[in-house]
Amino acid sequence: MTISILRVLPVAAISAVLLSCGSEEPTMPELSFEEALQEQLIRAQAGDVITIPAGVHEMTRSLSLNVPGVTIAGEGIDASVLSFKNQAQGAEGLLVSADDFIIRDLAIEDTIGDALKINESNNVQVLNVRTEWTGGALSSNGAYGIYPVQSYNVLIDGAVAIGASDAGIYVGQSSQIIVRNSRAEYNVAGIEIENSTFADVYDNVATNNTGGILVFDLPNLPVQGGRNTRVYSNDIIDNNTANFAPEGNIVASVPAGTGLMIMANDSIEVFENNFTDNGTANVLIVSYLINEIPITDPNYDPFPEAIYIHNNQYEGGGETPDSEPLALLQSATGQAIPDIVWDGMLASGKTAEQALCFKEAADTSFASLDASNGFAQPSFDARVHDCTMPLLAEITMSLPSQ
């Protein structure tokens, strides 16, 4: 009896004290699914698996993860959907800055900016992830679908990227990269490897983009000198979607109908791909000078060199060039644009065979555009490029298990 009174009195006293402080038990607001998920991402510990249940989950703000060693796992590439249709804040859907990161089996849809940006992270695995803008190829779509940048050891496997107004799968300023078994469709650039080194891009399908696969190197960036990329066993088909990138972006200058485009990169091996019906050209190899943007970066090499193209298949293509010099070439020759087109620009002291070699079937056609002389004397003679280059090594990486 005594004890119970003692219990009651202090409780009342404590309540009175709390009231006198002015905090009359205001209640904590409840969290939405979105807030709870973001809180989980912030409070995560290494080793955690954060699950996204099946269903469409509406997000209004960017999600972000900064904790290393975390896996985000859905229940399927079409089953677990993070939909940003009503996004009101943040320049991306999910922003990751965390090593040893795995994301798998989910979709990120209709983000206002980039869908999945992974900045300065090592050991990144993007597995069976779809990024998509569901309204089709619109310039108001976000720039990038899957976007690792300044990262090391990047594996993108089984991805689907649709509708990006820049690149569906874009790996920038990174090293040690594999992009495989993925599908890129209705983007301006399907798959782009930019200012990066040591990449393998294989067993992908790039179709209905403006340009199927791009391998670029650009000036004035902290990481440049793009080189050592292998592009092989890809289906690069019918990339003829009109360019819908906002002006000013480098991909806005990619002609619709480009299969593979190599700009200013060195040591690129292209083999066993299937190029079909890319209306401007199946393969375009150009210098950065083709953009006619002044270069102020003394450390930048604008010329592609050591490009080796062999054992690819070509079918159709080059019949609807979306490029003024190529359209002029087509009307001058009365023929489709050749399978492999090089702008013909060389660094001083370099020879044509140092820039480009190929070993292709005898009926593979070629043009060198003489771009540095205003396209005055294009050449169709492939003999000087009939050479080989050392094969590049396979990219291997050891990644934390899934």
Add this chain to the structure above:
Amino acid sequence: MISGILRSAFVSALLTLFAACSDSSPVLHESERPLRLSEWNLFEITPGALTPHGSTVVFRPNNPLFTDYAHKLRTLWLPQGAKADLVNDELIYSVGTILSKTFYYPRANNGGLLKTSDANLGKIDLRQNQLIETRLLVRKSEGWDAFPYVWNDEQTEAFLRVAGASKAVVLSDSSSREATAFTYFVPNENQCAACHTTVHPNGDMHPLGAIYSQLNTTGSNATDQMLARGWIDELDFPRTASWQDDDAALEDRALAYLNMQCSHCHNPQGAADTSGLNLDTSASAAISRGVCKPPVAAGGGTGNLRYGIVPGEPEQSILLYRMRSEEPDEMMPELGRSLIHAEGIELISRWIAEMPGSC
């Protein structure tokens, strides 16, 4: 016997509670993450006013960040015996330091909120102002930690919102009477770190306002108070250019503005170094500052323009386009605002217009 033990336990519990709501001292929480702002005891909250605890120093930086025209009340507190030492032109605050920033708006008669210039009040009259949020930056032994608290409508308590929050606001211009409806976003904890971690990704968070270069401000005696409390040694705080100072050179004002609004990401080690655009004060080539620089990954943020800054042509400059945008994927800064900052745009526009050269 048992009741005696119980009694003394209750008495000490009561004493703790009384201590928490008297004005004894702010309370440092090293390991736990208090769900209520009041647990820090940084403010006295009465129905009429929010008053910073007497042991804090109210300060403001020379170049405040723009946040949707919110007014800000900033406090600094160091525990007994703690100091801030100057090392390499940086104030290094001791463990236990607590910085707070309370965001609020004056109330309009129509129930909405008023857009007026920040009066830099030392305490907030709650009958005339609406509190939105209070952010804390706390120096723990392992580094700075961020806590976003959001006020309830009754202005009696603010709650920790790890994942941030949003609030519908109607802001009326006090002179033109024009009303703007927008969503005010309270950052989540990662977004706090996105700005306060200037060396990305592995740097620590650190303050952006209570720093050596920003504390010498007209009309503020914060540094004198810090000295009087023994928090700092006698220091010669530099007077850096303020973007609001009409007497300063246009270029200095513009660079001060860009430094404060942009350089936490746009510096050579920041999260936005991927763009190659640096807007900090480190001397760099014009192209690194955006002059005749093509964009890299701007997407729709290019506004269909070709260069970051085109000298003499503000309308052709992506920098200005992104300052004018309210689209989340285009606007800069990416975080911290929903509205555009007309006064900043006017300044940068004039700076570009007067810049010599061409692209």
